[in-house]
Amino acid sequence: MNKRTLVLTICTVVLTFTEIRxxxxxxxxxxxxxxxxxxxxxxxxxxxxISTWTLICIDVEVRPHLHQYHDELxxxxxxxxxxxxxDSVISIHAGSVISIPMNTPHAVQVIGDVPLRVISTHSxxxxxxxxxxxxxxxxxxxx
Numbered sequence: 001m002n003k004r005t006l007v008l009t010i011c012t013v014v015l016t017f018t019e020i021r022x023x024x025x026x027x028x029x030x031x032x033x034x035x036x037x038x039x040x041x042x043x044x045x046x047x048x049x050i051s052t053w054t055l056i057c058i059d060v061e062v063r064p065h066l067h068q069y070h071d072e073l074x075x076x077x078x079x080x081x082x083x084x085x086x087d088s089v090i091s092i093h094a095g096s097v098i099s100i101p102m103n104t105p106h107a108v109q110v111i112g113d114v115p116l117r118v119i120s121t122h123s124x125x126x127x128x129x130x131x132x133x134x135x136x137x138x139x140x141x142x143x
Contacts, residue, residue: 029077031045031055031077031117031119033055033057033115033117034055034057038059039058039059039060039061040056040057040058040059040062041056041057041059042054042055042056042057043055045119047125047126048125049124049125050123050124050125051121051122051123051124051125052121052122052123052125052126053119053120053121054119054120054121054122055117055118055119056116056117056118056119056120057115057116057117057118058079058081058108058110058115058116058118059110059115060109060110061107061108061109061110062107062108063107063133063136064084064105064106064107064133064134064135064136064140065105065106065107065131065132065133065134066102066103066104066105066106066131066132066134067100067102067103067122067126067130067131067132068102068103068130068132069102069124069126069130070102070122070123070124070126070130071099071100071101071102071122071123072099072100072106072120072121072122073097073098073099073100073120073121073123074092074096074097074098074100074118074119074120074121075096075097075118075119075121076092076093076094076095076096076097076098076116076117076118077094077117077118077119078094078114078115078116078117079093079094079110079112079114079115079116079117080092080093080094080110080111080112080114080116081093081108081109081110081111081116082108082109082111083098083106083107083108083109084105084106084107084108084136084140085098085100085104085106086104086105086106089140092108092116105134107136107140
C-alpha cells in the first residue's frame with residue numbers, strides 16, 4: 001500500500017468513526033440505490049473540500065475514465081463485477097475495497113443480475129464534471 005492510499009484510508013476511517021462532519025451517514029446496509037432508470041445511478045452522501053462520498057449503483061457498466069485531480073476509494077457493498085484498473089482486469093465483489101490513484105484509467109462491467117452497489121470516496125472533494133472518459137484499453141476487450 002502506498003503512502004497516499006494509506007493516508008486516504010486513515011482519513012476516511014477517522015472521519016467515519018469520529019463523526020467530525022456535520023452530516024450523519026446511515027449504516028451501509030440501509031443505503032438503497034436511488035430510484036429511477038439508467039445504467040448508473042448515484043447519490044452524493046456527503047461532500048466538502050476534503051472528500052466526496054457517493055453511493056453508486058451500476059446496473060450494467062461504467063465506461064473507462066479517470067480522475068485528473070482526485071484519488072478514489074471504492075468499497076463494494078453488493079454485487080459482482082469485473083473492473084478495468086490501469087492495464088489489469090480484476091474481479092470485485094461485496095467486501096472488496098479498491099484504491100484508484102488519480103490519473104488511473106478504470107471501468108466496471110457488472111456480472112449477473114444484481115446491481116453493483118458501492119460507496120465511492122473521492123479525495124479531495126469533487127464534482128462529477130472532472131471525470132475524463134478515455135479509450136478502453138486492449139485488455140478490456142473492446143474496440
